[in-house]
Structures are given as structure tokens and as C-alpha cells.
Amino acid sequence: MQTLLQFTIDVLSLGGAYALMALGLVIVYGILKLVNFAYGELIMVAGYGLFLMNGSGLPWLVMAAVAVLIAVVTGVLTEYAAFRPVRAKSVTAVLITSFAFSTILQNAALLFISPRPRNVPLPDLFSQTVAFGGILIPARNLITIVASIGLLLLFAFLMKRTVLGIAMRAAATQFRMARMLGVPANLIISTAFAISGFFAGVVSLLWIGRIGSVTPGVGLEPLLVAFIATVIGGMRSLQGAVLGGFLLAFINTALNYLLTQDLLQFRDAFTFTLVILILLWRPEGLIRGPATGQRT
Amino acid sequence: MKPGNILTLVILLGLVALLVLVPQLVGSRVVERIATALAISLVLVVGLQTFTGNSGILSFAHVGFMGIGAYASAVLTIPVQMRGMALPDLYGVLAQIQVTPLVGIALGGVVAALVAALVAYPLMRLSDAPAVITSFALLVVIYTVLQHWSAVTNGPRTLFGLPKATTLPLTAAIASVVIVVALAFKESRTGLLLRASRDDERAAAALGAGIPALRWRAFILSALIAGIGGALWGHFVTSFSPKAFYLKETFVILGMLVIGGMNTVTGAVIGAFLISLLFEGLRALETALNASGVFANQVVGVTEIVLALAMMAVMFLQPGGLFAATEIGPLILRRFTRRAPP
Secondary structure: OHHHHHHHHHHHHHHHHHHHHHHHHHHHHHHHOOOOOOHHHHHHHHHHHHHHOOOOOOOHHHHHHHHHHHHHHHHHHHHHHHHOOOOOOOHHHHHHHHHHHHHHHHHHHHHHOOOOOEEOOOOHHHHOEEEEOOEEEEHHHHHHHHHHHHHHHHHHHHHHHOHHHHHHHHHHHOHHHHHHOOOOHHHHHHHHHHHHHHHHHHHHHHHHHHHOEEOOOOOHHHHHHHHHHHHHHOOOOHHHHHHHHHHHHHHHHHHHHHOOHHHHOOHHHHHHHHHHHHHHHOOOOOOOOOOOOOOO | OOHHHHHHHHHHHHHHHHHHHHHHHHOOHHHHHHHHHHHHHHHHHHHHHHHHHHHOOOOOOHHHHHHHHHHHHHHHHOOHHHHHHHOOOOOHHHHHOOOOHHHHHHHHHHHHHHHHHHHHHHHOOOOHHHHHHHHHHHHHHHHHHHHHOHHHHOOOOOEOOOOOOOOHHHHHHHHHHHHHHHHHHHHOHHHHHHHHHHHOHHHHHHOOOOHHHHHHHHHHHHHHHHHHHHHHHHHHHOOEOHHHHOHHHHHHHHHHHHHHOOOOHHHHHHHHHHHHHHHHHHHHHHHHHHHHOOOOOOOOOHHHHHHHHHHHHHHHHOOOOOOOOOOHHHHHHHHHOOOOOO
8 A cells, every 4th residue: 555655656646747848848849840959958947047156145035036037048049949940941951050059058068167076956745755555755756747737738728728738739630721820830839838838947946956067968868758747648748748758757657676686787778668559559659630731 | 873863973083083092082080080981971862862752751760770789799700708897687598699891791781671561560661750750759769778778788878899891982882872872762663653753642543653652661771770870880989979960960960951953863963962071171160169269168169050050941942952853964964955944
């Protein structure tokens, strides 16, 4: 019973973070049908934002807000630097430019800060534990669950009920038609990148809150998680991304419980094998989403 | 064979021959090392072109197969008396087998091709972004395995003791063969169908092209070449760790292909030449900067930043790369046979 509770909380907290990561990637993919390889660097940038504000004396929440803002700005910047000039020309070109942009950001961090891990300021709450139902739960796991579920609900509301959300969903379904009906394309795309950056910023707080420090390569694992979660869930569907995030967390946590120590180091390989099996069964992902794939 | 293709072959092989001749004339060891590294890059980039260029799907896993080839050859060629030190936990049967480096290089390619054949079949059904993403994940998986399978790879630590067997003439010869194979594959039935699927997947499928099987063949060929390239590289540097086969190397190889133009073998060759030379220049600059002590910290990563900017510039100005669609042979012929524009 206690193991079950522990397991559920592990899956939920990891899954919440994974779902946010996947959502941030898929919001851009849904509209542009283009993958943002620099997504992981948004997480890194927010982490370094926190590091640079270390010792500034600001309350942590203000620092966190500024870090998220940095991620949002970098997200919009990615759109201008890597996407806008080539997005109408070729899919491969955008993959390359975003990969190149990600390399630039990473190496800039290497060059101007340091290749070594840097500690980021975190509130005490992140290192406390809560006793509940006979088990000890790190408070940061509960924060992750609450934050991710809250954000997912807010995001669902935004997409279903507001004009902006409806316009974005229209753009994701039939971009050309949406433009003809007066949806401003550039504004929608920039907004998608801003939302993507916002998710990356929040993920950064939660993710780096787990690790406690930031390195130039810190964005790789979240990027990979987002990639795999969206491919399992279905690249075109927002629900799919959330489902994929939780499913991947379930697989990972289950493997953590099941595998012995020497097999555990190969966990990524096991996870990926499962992903291949899922793709064999459903190449489109679990949830198909809107059928069309028109780009600008 | 069409005259254009012959001309392409002559020019590209001429470039490789030049690569062997120049160090001979200059007579410098450093130049020879640079030329050898360039020839290895040629093998890798042209190998990547056989899959990515013809199918239109970016493959990030290529460098992973390079790693598999390097490690396979290493396990088979490290002298038996040194095995105890280099790979103490190697399995009984493997520990006793020793082959010559040439056989090791060939087997490195075969092992990489076998792994590719096994894991890639389901992935070849994917197109566009999901295909790219899964190839990226495949790279991570190969890296994870290389890093943790201590018995065979010595874990994340450096593996040493490979016999030094990669010479410039050998590498140049293999690079020439690879260029011929890549051009032949491109013009073959499989290559033609695959290129049709690249340009319009639905139309090609409707005309009866079995796209997953076509891609699968190209992927295996590409992995075979990557494995050989990796083994060559292994016998060139003689000691390496799994870190060598990860994102940094991927970025360089991909940069070469993309800047040159991934749809043509010419592009792959020219890209490898241009970026290798640019890299050598930048690395020298970086070393000089570090030695002069102008900056307080070590200057790292400038090379990558410049390459990234170059990649972005080429993508903005000419999304298909320098040689976007036509090989150099037909390009030259077209210029000199003045025909009235259609």
C-alpha cells in the first residue's frame, strides 16, 4: 500500500514535469509543424538566470518570475533568429537552424559562464520533506504536482475559452484557412513561442529544483523527454503531449522500481525500446489530433 | 553512365587525390594529420548523405553508428596481451580473438550495419519530425549503452591500446570507394525510388514504392559506412571515450553535410572540405588565444559558435546548401553547353 502511494506520487510528480515539457514543445509544433531543437536551451537559460541573480537579495519568487521571463524572451527570440527567416522554405532548414541556435546558446554559456555546474538559489521548501500516509515525500514533488496540474488546467481554459486560444487551435488545424479568416499569423506564432518559453521557464524551476545546479547541457534531458513524450502521445495533439508525458513518467518510474542496479544504468535504452514498440503499433502516436498538416 | 556523372566522379576523386598529394609535397606531419582527419570526415559525411540525402530525413544516429564501428574494431584489434589492461571484464570468447586492423575496420562497419538493420526497421515507417526525433533518441540510446557497457567499452573511461593503422592513403582509398558507392546508390533503382519518396511521399507510395523498405536499405548502407568511418577514426586517434560519439561530433558532421548541400554527393564532399579547413583555422585561433592569455578564462566553444552561425547563414540564404539539387558534373556541363533557356 505504501509502495503504491509512493509510486503514484513519483509518477504524478515526474509526469507533471514531463507533461509541461512536452506541452511546451508541441504548442509550437502544432502550429508550425516544425520542431524546436533549441527548446532545451530555454530551460538552461532560465536556470542561468536564477544563478546570476544569486545573492541579489531579491525574494525567491521574484527571482523565479524573472527567470521565467528570461525563458519567455529567449523563446520569442528563437522564433526571430531561427524560425522566421526560413520557416516558409524548408522543414529541414528549420531543424538545422534551431539545432544551430541551440549550439550557440550552449556554447555561449560555456564561453561566458563556465562548463562546470553552478548552484542556483532555491527556497528551503524545496529541500524539505512531508510525512504522509507513512511515507516521506519530498515537498518539491508535491509542488511539482500542484504546479503542473494547476498550469495544465489554466492552459486548457486558455485554449478552450479565450479568443487567443481558439485562434491558436484554429491555426494548428488549418493555418492557411485561419489566416484567411483574419488570424494574424506572426502574432499567433510569436505567442506560441512565448507560451513555449513560459512552460520551459516553469519546467526549469521544477527540474533544476530537483538537481540543484545548472550546466550548459542541462536542457538535453528535458528536450529528449519532450521529444519522446510527444512522439508517443501524437505530435499534433496537445492532449497527446500531456498523455505522453505521464505515460513516459510511468514507464520510467516503473523501470526504476523493477530493474536491478546494474540494469538501471541502461534505463534509457529500455524506455526507448518500449517507445519503439508503441510506434510499431501506432506510428502516428496514441492520439492523432487534427488530420491536416498544412504549413504556411 | 551519363557524361555528367562521370565528370562528377572525376572531380570528386580528383579532390581526394589532391588530399593525398598536398601533404606529400608539403612534407609536414601536421598537414598529413589534418588531411587524414579530413578524409575520415569525408567517409562519415558521404555516408550520412546516402541516407539523409536520398530519403530527406535527417539522421542524428549516424555518429552513434560511428561509435559502434569504432568500439567493435577496438575490441577485435587491441592486442590480446593488452586486453587485460584495456578491457579487463571482456567476455571469454571475445577476449581471445584478435584480427588485423584492416579486418577490424571492415567488421566495425558490419557490426554497425547489423545493429542498424535490427533497430531501424520500425523507425523507417516514420516521416518528417517524428523520424528525426526518434533518430535523435537512438543516438542517445547508443551513447547510453556505450557509456555503461563496461565489459566491452571500458565504460565512460578512455579506451586505449588500438593499433595505429589509419594512414592517409588507406583513408583516401576508402573515401574514394565510399564516394563511388554513394553516387552509384543515388543512381540505382533504390536510390531513385527513395529520392522520389523524398520529393513527394504520397505520390511515390501511390506509384508502388515500398518506402519503409527503401529507407531501411539506405539506412543500413549509411550505417555500414559510418561504422567503417568510426573504426578508421579509432585507429587514427588510438584512444577515445564514448563522449567522442555524441552531440558535438553530430553537430560537426551534420554541419558539413548541410552547408555543402545534403541532396548531392558533391555537397557532402565540398562541405567536408570547407568545414574541416574552417575548423582547423578556428581551432588554431582558439589555441593561440588561450596561449596568449588575453582572456582570463579558457576560451572554449568559439569554434562551435562560428560553425553554428555559418550553418544558419547558409540556411537563410540557400536552404538547400551550396549544392542543393545538382551534382557538380551536370552543373558544369550545363554551363558550357550553351542551350537556349527553356
